[in-house]
Amino acid sequence: MNTTTPSLCQIKSNHASHAWNKKKRNFLSEECEPLRGDMDEVEEKSKDIINFTAEKLSVDEVSQLVISPLCGAISLFVGTTRNNFEGKKVISLEYEAYLPMADNEVRKICSDIRQKWPVKHIAVFHRLGLVPVSEASVIIAVSSAHRAASLEAVTYAIDTLKAKVPIWKKVS
Amino acid sequence: MNTTTPSLCQIKSNHASHAWNKKKRNFLSEECEPLRGDMDEVEEKSKDIINFTAEKLSVDEVSQLVISPLCGAISLFVGTTRNNFEGKKVISLEYEAYLPMADNEVRKICSDIRQKWPVKHIAVFHRLGLVPVSEASVIIAVSSAHRAASLEAVTYAIDTLKAKVPIWKKVS
Incomplete structure (x- = not known):
């Protein structure tokens, strides 16, 4: 697994540092957004937290990364391994990614x-390697002041990730 | 707080029993859906898990309640207390519900x-009493085989809950 981190405008908030320390072996990157005008935005920078990891994903962990006192809404999508695919029994799925390009595509x-909706923080975690039935392969979390933005953004994120990010799955 | 439980078609699955034992003092109710034709549906009944509680809500707990090996998607919405409302600072929100009617409306x-989308399990947890800034007042989780159903269902659920369920909030 690629263990480098992008040099782009990294923020080490408490949450982010925690995730970073915990997952040094993973491909985790963050990027800040330009600040907006009002005071509240200055107090807390927006974060994009992207992580490709071979470890088991935790909904609580990803959800906590996007919590903000400025936000009234967190929307999440969790993709899990189904026990069947095209009429056949599935034990697990195996995910492989072309990491630098996958990271770039998720960043995009x-x-x-952020061009489409006024969201605060975005976290995209993708597990690589074997993912057994009922466990999460991907978790996306988005926070926003009001609910419509994060709900629409999460749908856009998972639809676009499935269509464009170079991640392949193998049924086993 | 109302401590009775509806007598309607209750299921005590492992998850549900756990939640029930843990939250005996809360208003927690479940209702089964009619089974559909195929074998997988017979193996695992669909659940609606509704809970009004004064306890802190956990995203992981609610998320786990809707996990199913038949599903590839879990969509969640978490409503949190914002630190501002109409330009004023907020310390916490206080929620009050007319419980029997609120439970009925969420059940509806x-x-x-279930009429609109092929979803598997639905969990709606609402906290009552004081909810400090950044903590969750409501968590909705829906699982489905494919992602569109649970994503659309969660949006419908929170929009309709806000519009129709007799829950009031007081800013403090």
């Missing part, structure tokens, strides 16, 4: 989201 | 969802 999704 | 939302 975050940037597109 | 679950039933409507």
Whole structure:
């Protein structure tokens, strides 16, 4: 797994540092967005937190990364391994990614989201390797002041990730 | 707080029993849906899990309640207390519900969802009493085989809950 981190405008908030320390072996990157005008935005920078990891994903962990006192809404999508695919029994799925390009594509999704909706933080975690039935392969979390923005952004994020990010799955 | 439980078609699955034992003091109710034709549906009944509680809500707990090996998607919405409302600072929100009617209305939302989308499990947890800034007042989780159903159902659920369920909030 690629263990480098992008040099782009990294923020080490408490949450982010925690995730970073915990997952040094993973491909985790963050990027800040330009600040907006009002005081509240100055107090808390927006974060894009992207992580490709071989570890089991936690909904609580990803959800906590996007919490903000400025936000009234967090929307999440969790993609899990189904026990069947095209009529056949599935034990697990195996995910593989072309990491530098996958990271770039997810970063682009975050940037597109910020053009379309007033969201605060975005976290996209993708597990690689074997993912057994009922466990999460991907978790996306978005926070926003009002609910419509994060709900629409999460749908856009998972639809675009499935269509454009170079991640392949193998049924086993 | 109302401590009775509806007598309607209750299921005590492992998850549900756990939640029930843990939250005996809360208003927690479940209702089964009619089974559909195929074998997988017979193996695992669909659940609507509704809970009004004064306890802190956990995204992981609610998320786990809707996990199913038949599903590839879990969509969640978490409503949190913002630190501002109409230009004024907020310390916490206080929620109050007319419980029997609130429970009925949420149950109706679950039933409507099942008419509109092929979803598996639905969990709606609402906290009552004081909810400090950044903590969750409501968590909705829906699982489905494919992602569109649960994503659309969660949006419908929170929009309809806000519009129709007798829950009041007081800013403090």
